[in-house]
Amino acid sequence: MNATDILKNEHRAIEIVLNAMDAAANALEAGRDVDPALLAECLDFATVFADKCHHTKEEEGLFPLLQERGVQREQGPIGAMLHEHDEGRNLLKSIRESLDSYNTGDASATESLIESMRCYVTLLRAHIFKEDQVLFEVADAALSDKDNEQLVKTFDEIESSKIGPGVHEEYHRMLDELERRTEELTSSYRPTGT
Numbered sequence: 001m002n003a004t005d006i007l008k009n010e011h012r013a014i015e016i017v018l019n020a021m022d023a024a025a026n027a028l029e030a031g032r033d034v035d036p037a038l039l040a041e042c043l044d045f046a047t048v049f050a051d052k053c054h055h056t057k058e059e060e061g062l063f064p065l066l067q068e069r070g071v072q073r074e075q076g077p078i079g080a081m082l083h084e085h086d087e088g089r090n091l092l093k094s095i096r097e098s099l100d101s102y103n104t105g106d107a108s109a110t111e112s113l114i115e116s117m118r119c120y121v122t123l124l125r126a127h128i129f130k131e132d133q134v135l136f137e138v139a140d141a142a143l144s145d146k147d148n149e150q151l152v153k154t155f156d157e158i159e160s161s162k163i164g165p166g167v168h169e170e171y172h173r174m175l176d177e178l179e180r181r182t183e184e185l186t187s188s189y190r191p192t193g194t
């Protein structure tokens with residue numbers, strides 16, 4: 001298994017959370033209540049699984065090794081991906097702040113919550129597409145079998161140090177439930193008979 005396969009699998013998991021955020025933003029915009037626990041779960045998943053774990057594997061594992069193998073950082077694909085990780089972090093901060101206000105009953109926070117979740121979903125979907133379609137193709141061509149082996153080890157170490165052993169698997173188990181709740185959220189405001 002290439003190291004990029006691990007990252008691609010994680011992208012599929014992150015997309016489930018993006019779909020949940022998207023459905024939540026649509027429901028809020030339609031004036032419906034959304035379970036604060038669902039919103040908190042999406043934010044937690046995006047913060048811990050996507051940013052702290054997945055993005056760190058790229059930033060501390062994949063990207064430095066690609067640079068060593070001649071892939072350009074500044075003015076190149078690595079620099080662009082790093083910039084988007086930072087943008088994502090800023091948006092997560094906005095989501096967190098809006099959600100805190102929303103949870104205290106501040107109705108004016110709903111609009112900023114919708115906006116920041118939508119921006120995050122759009123950014124991450126495009127980011128994932130670029131990595132899957134371009135950067136990981138470059139990586140698969142540039143990295144040797146030994147590089148891949150080393151990266152997989154580095155990913156394991158990052159997982160243990162950033163989120164602790166077993167937590168990653170726990171997040172994957174949460175995803176089935178999140179998918180089910182997203183479907184509920186989407187179907188709950190479908191017009192009757194459709």
Ligand SMILES: [Fe+2]
Pocket residue numbers: 055058081085127131
């Ligand atoms: Fe990334």
Ligand SMILES: [Fe+2]
Pocket residue numbers: 007011054058128131
């Ligand atoms: Fe990624």
